[in-house]
Amino acid sequence: MKARFLCFAIVALALAVGSAQAQTFNRLYTFNGDPDGANPVAGITIDRGGNLYGTTSAGGSAGFGSVYRLAPSGKSWSFSLLYGFQGFTEFSQDGGSPYSPVTIGPDGALYGTTRIGGNGGNGGGCREEHGCGTVYRLQPQLGGAWRETVLYQFGYYDGENPLYGDVVFDSSGSLYGATRNGGANSQGAVFRLTPWDGGWSESVIHSFSGADGSAPLGGPTIDSAGNLYGTTSLGGAEGYGVVYRLQPSAANWATTVLHDFQGGDGVTPASALVLDSSGNIYGLTQAGGLSGEGNAFELTTGADGLWSLTTLYGFKGAGSQGSYRTLATDGAGNWYGTTASEGAYHMGSVFRLTLTNGAWNCKTVHDFTGGSDGANPYGVLSFDVNGNIYGTAEYGGKYGNGVVFQIIP
Numbered sequence: 001m002k003a004r005f006l007c008f009a010i011v012a013l014a015l016a017v018g019s020a021q022a023q024t025f026n027r028l029y030t031f032n033g034d035p036d037g038a039n040p041v042a043g044i045t046i047d048r049g050g051n052l053y054g055t056t057s058a059g060g061s062a063g064f065g066s067v068y069r070l071a072p073s074g075k076s077w078s079f080s081l082l083y084g085f086q087g088f089t090e091f092s093q094d095g096g097s098p099y100s101p102v103t104i105g106p107d108g109a110l111y112g113t114t115r116i117g118g119n120g121g122n123g124g125g126c127r128e129e130h131g132c133g134t135v136y137r138l139q140p141q142l143g144g145a146w147r148e149t150v151l152y153q154f155g156y157y158d159g160e161n162p163l164y165g166d167v168v169f170d171s172s173g174s175l176y177g178a179t180r181n182g183g184a185n186s187q188g189a190v191f192r193l194t195p196w197d198g199g200w201s202e203s204v205i206h207s208f209s210g211a212d213g214s215a216p217l218g219g220p221t222i223d224s225a226g227n228l229y230g231t232t233s234l235g236g237a238e239g240y241g242v243v244y245r246l247q248p249s250a251a252n253w254a255t256t257v258l259h260d261f262q263g264g265d266g267v268t269p270a271s272a273l274v275l276d277s278s279g280n281i282y283g284l285t286q287a288g289g290l291s292g293e294g295n296a297f298e299l300t301t302g303a304d305g306l307w308s309l310t311t312l313y314g315f316k317g318a319g320s321q322g323s324y325r326t327l328a329t330d331g332a333g334n335w336y337g338t339t340a341s342e343g344a345y346h347m348g349s350v351f352r353l354t355l356t357n358g359a360w361n362c363k364t365v366h367d368f369t370g371g372s373d374g375a376n377p378y379g380v381l382s383f384d385v386n387g388n389i390y391g392t393a394e395y396g397g398k399y400g401n402g403v404v405f406q407i408i409p
Contacts, residue, residue: 024408025366027373028052028077028390029070031401033059036081037066038401040392042101042164043379045110050384052077052404053110054392055098059401060084064096064117067110067138067146070404082146083138085114088131093119094150095134100219101380102138103166106173110138111151113162113177118153132160132182135167135175135193135200151200152193156182158204159189164378165219165272170226176205178216178230183207187214187235190228190246205253206246210235212257213242218272218326220246223279229258231269231283236260240267240288243281243299243307258307259299263288265309266295272326272380282312282327284337290314296327296335296353296360313353313360315339327353328381328389336365338377338391343367347375348393350407365389366407370396374403 037056052070060066061084087096095114102110118131126132132154160182167177183189184207213232220228228246236242240261267288281299289295335353343349347370374393389407397403
């Protein structure tokens with residue numbers, strides 16, 4: 001094996017074969033590019049019926065990406081193209097190039113963001129010539145078709161270019177997300193969309209200033225009290241990014257920097273965060289840490305109310321570098337994630353972190369080859385009720401446009 005290897009390999013398979021641990025890798029779908037889409041940067045969202053939903057950042061009927069569904073059908077999966085984004089043209093302003101997964105809303109519709117598109121009219125000044133991005137909703141219609149509605153079109157001062165984070169809902173039906181650029185200080189923003197008078201009203205609840213963070217790549221996570229938690233990839237005292245909390249109040253939102261990354265404890269946190277039932281926070285950094293190659297971390301609060309960071313695992317050999325996504329848990333205390341360009345073939349991997357005798361150990365569940373099994377998995381992993389793992393690889397597959405995969409433990 002090469003020295004630059006993220007974790008000890010359990011499985012390094014290209015097709016659906018088993019291992020000594022009875023883990024199986026299945027390729028569920030290979031993207032053609034047109035009209036189904038290409039380059040699924042986001043991961044998978046699973047509904048209660050076991051259907052898989054996702055987005056592609058390119059391809060589709062107009063080349064601006066798509067939203068799709070994979071439904072279980074016996075021992076196979078049935079693919080449905082739900083929507084093809086049209087980008088910004090004189091005829092359409094519906095958005096394009098979605099990097100984020102979809103969120104299933106309280107009404108059963110699909111909600112998400114696009115990186116570009118929209119008319120950019122809410123302040124103008126977009127860095128992208130195709131618009132500042134949008135928030136959209138997809139609703140099923142009678143007869144099986146899906147209707148797309150643009151809920152909001154960003155315009156720089158109210159946010160620009162929402163990237164990898166999905167949107168989240170609070171108990172009142174408002175949704176929240178983050179944009180990498182724009183806002184009052186051009187450092188990115190956290191926004192809220194509230195249902196109002198048959199439409200949606202947008203407000204920026206926080207514009208990052210640099211000192212409290214800059215350029216959030218992932219979206220916020222919400223707790224039961226309505227507090228928002230997230231990361232910024234830059235900014236803070238050393239410029240290495242922060243973990244922040246936004247607390248609602250009657251007048252505004254109170255902003256607290258829970259952790260300021262210093263380099264040795266991580267650099268460039270790009271993922272969303274995960275909260276456990278005790279209020280502890282888990283996340284990933286792309287770089288920094290003990291080996292300079294990123295780490296998995298935990299934030300806990302003490303009796304004094306101060307937060308402290310513990311490094312669960314320091315990746316070795318460009319470990320999580322290029323991985324923008326959130327850690328995922330199997331419910332048994334193990335954490336899973338992806339790397340975009342490492343592993344035995346330098347095409348990315350799926351890894352597992354397991355606590356054994358007080359120490360966290362990292363093992364590779366699958367090494368992508370760049371062939372039919374895919375390459376460069378950026379997306380978040382999801383688990384079904386049986387503990388099976390689902391995700392996407394941005395590239396690879398027969399046509400080089402990416403795949404949807406399943407790993408059976």
